[in-house]
Amino acid sequence: MARTRRTLLLFVVVAAVLALTAAFLVYQKFWRHGPVTSDQPPGSGAVQSGSASAPLPPQQPDVPKLPETPPYDFSQPVPEGEPVDNSYFDDAAFVGDSRTDGFMLYSGIGTGDNLSANGVSIFKLADRKSLVIDGEKYTALEALSLKEYGKVYIALGVNELGYNNDKGYYNKFCAAIDEIRRVQPNAVIYIQGLIPVNEEQYLASTGHDYLTNDHLRVYNQLMQQVAEEKQVAYVNVYEAFADETGSLPEEDSRDGVHLHKESCQRWLEYLKTHTVEFDTLYPDGPPAVETPDAAPAGPDTSIADGSGQG
Amino acid sequence: MKKLLAITLALALGLGITACGGKDAGGYKTADVQAMADAGAFSEELEELDADVAFALYRLADAGLEREDLKDCAVLRSAGATCEEGAVLVLSSEKAAKSAGDALKTYVQGQIDANVDYLPAEIPKLEGAYIDVKGSTVLMVVANNLDAAKDAVK
Numbered sequence: 001m002a003r004t005r006r007t008l009l010l011f012v013v014v015a016a017v018l019a020l021t022a023a024f025l026v027y028q029k030f031w032r033h034g035p036v037t038s039d040q041p042p043g044s045g046a047v048q049s050g051s052a053s054a055p056l057p058p059q060q061p062d063v064p065k066l067p068e069t070p071p072y073d074f075s076q077p078v079p080e081g082e083p084v085d086n087s088y089f090d091d092a093a094f095v096g097d098s099r100t101d102g103f104m105l106y107s108g109i110g111t112g113d114n115l116s117a118n119g120v121s122i123f124k125l126a127d128r129k130s131l132v133i134d135g136e137k138y139t140a141l142e143a144l145s146l147k148e149y150g151k152v153y154i155a156l157g158v159n160e161l162g163y164n165n166d167k168g169y170y171n172k173f174c175a176a177i178d179e180i181r182r183v184q185p186n187a188v189i190y191i192q193g194l195i196p197v198n199e200e201q202y203l204a205s206t207g208h209d210y211l212t213n214d215h216l217r218v219y220n221q222l223m224q225q226v227a228e229e230k231q232v233a234y235v236n237v238y239e240a241f242a243d244e245t246g247s248l249p250e251e252d253s254r255d256g257v258h259l260h261k262e263s264c265q266r267w268l269e270y271l272k273t274h275t276v277e278f279d280t281l282y283p284d285g286p287p288a289v290e291t292p293d294a295a296p297a298g299p300d301t302s303i304a305d306g307s308g309q310g
Numbered sequence: 311m312k313k314l315l316a317i318t319l320a321l322a323l324g325l326g327i328t329a330c331g332g333k334d335a336g337g338y339k340t341a342d343v344q345a346m347a348d349a350g351a352f353s354e355e356l357e358e359l360d361a362d363v364a365f366a367l368y369r370l371a372d373a374g375l376e377r378e379d380l381k382d383c384a385v386l387r388s389a390g391a392t393c394e395e396g397a398v399l400v401l402s403s404e405k406a407a408k409s410a411g412d413a414l415k416t417y418v419q420g421q422i423d424a425n426v427d428y429l430p431a432e433i434p435k436l437e438g439a440y441i442d443v444k445g446s447t448v449l450m451v452v453a454n455n456l457d458a459a460k461d462a463v464k
Contacts, residue, residue, distance in 0.1 A: 102390050105359060105363055105367065105387070106389065118424045118425055118428040119427055119428030130424065132420065254355070254389065255391035257390070258389040258390030258391050259389060
């Protein structure tokens, strides 16, 4: 009787050990990795939480399809957004004329590289060595190639308003963008629309009348076309300054062209609320660099203003 | 004894005051820039620049100076209509002031080069620029009426 009891007890023990072993193996195979979390890559071998009885077959990730982000519309100005702080401009270069020089001095930006020069125009951008860096003279385009930038702002057009060569302006602007992109392929290139002038103030201070807002608006349209053609960002700074007649208000300037300190600060605030990320512009990577021969003919929008400015 | 102590304290106080004022004793004062403007030295109202911008604008680093060497300054400068400008820089030493003076001469020459085609009417003002180092201070003025500027800082 005692022997039978011992045998029965042994059988129970062996059965219990076998059952525990089987339970451990099942646990090892199906439960050890725990439930799937959102950080785990799909197809990692984990099973869904709660599937205790048997492994599920591999599943396609059940990610809800997001609506595709539409491509950036280069025909439109950069929309207003949340303001960035001044450190956004740490890796920015500013190419422009005396207006840009004033912006760099008076806006309070306190960072970014000033590659501006008095009197420079899009027609002279590639030739005029106006910048002195470490004792060497450079053109603005040459200076751009000296280091890598994250953003390049270009603001040119006022010194060209006296020219009767809109087609040349367009073509030169396209060529400048190509060159900037060639030396800075990973930079966001911003074309800044021209801030209006005050024609009366300019006439009174210089005796000249060839700076007109009508022509300036033609240039702004051309630059917006350049932005679309070359797939770069256009910031419509014009809208931050134009009054109801499309003129620069008298209180923004003394000579009708160059801006007061407070107006430069407003210019900076506009730029800070109109930025766009490189990846937003070019989700598939940097755009191709065009060779000079591929420059477009550009629209023939010449007007006869009969003026000229050196 | 009390009398001796009082005299000693008075002497020490007097010497202290002299030392504080000695930094600018014989030198230009930042208030001189506004005095030049008030005296009609400039043909237009000029814009103020702060010390950080002035240090970069005048390329004082290229002259071997550190930002800390520029102790104080007052700068008024045209927004672009003219090349008129007035500045008083207070440096950390006479040697630093001399270096800053040299930097300002280079700056004015750069202004001449940059504006010879753009603002040719301003070139005579730039060529007549007055730069003077006095003690640890430097004065620079590019004025429409240089005599008025000089009279204001006598």
